[in-house]
Amino acid sequence: MANTDQKFAANQADLPTKPTSIHDSARGTPTPPSINDFDRLVSSLNTTLGPSNGLDSAGIDVEELKTLMRAYTSSEPDWNPYAFADYSRAYTRNLVDYGNGKSNLLILVWTPGKGSPIHDHANAHCVMRILKGRLTETIYAWPCQSGEEGARQCATGPASLYPSTEHTCSRRGEGVEGTLEPAALDVRRETTYHEGGVTYMSDQLGLHRIANPSADEVAVSLHLYTPPNAAKHGCHIFDAKTGKKSHVAQCHFYSELGVKN
């Protein structure tokens, strides 16, 4: 079988090697590292998150993060070193930056025709920018579940590993006398984003799945998660037909800082 594990386009080996430090006198005349617009975006996102922000999901200026994402003039060679494609997977999650522990910046490379499972976002903000191709987002309402003693409880209730969030639940699953029967998740909307598009998702808006609608083109997106809750505690995925949730440890990075794991 052909090797399906490939860098999205350019080979990293073709790229110029950055000096380890511009102050490394052993290397002779310091060569300034080449900073591109993608590096500048990463730096601006971190500045916006600030030293004291991003530790919880309150106090984050989502509009400013979206503005920065929108303002980035994308150039494929700048982000390509992080964009590993793997056609044996629906998508790869490639860590670009740890945001000083306050965020995760990821490049996701989507195999044609594939998508993510329906999932929540672990009480974090997610800002997404399409770098290449198209992606279709389907947003679902939260299912309601029968909690202990029959109490009505949403999927991010007290049993969750991370703080619960305020959100509204679909009521379709409610059966007779307070019992909740399995019910298909309600679709709230479906939107296709094109190259350059920016969107935002959080548990307050519901659940979602993202898929690459193209039959033959890879799609690439940039995702900022703050705080990095899913990387630490995982998240939940949901069955579209029954609303049943399962916890998953969403900690796998296909590559980190441009190096494949």
Ligand SMILES: N[C@@H](CS(=O)O)C(=O)O
């Ligand atoms: N939130 C998903 C990608 S997406 O479907 O928004 C993840 O980090 O894997």
Ligand SMILES: [Fe+2]
């Ligand atoms: Fe997501």
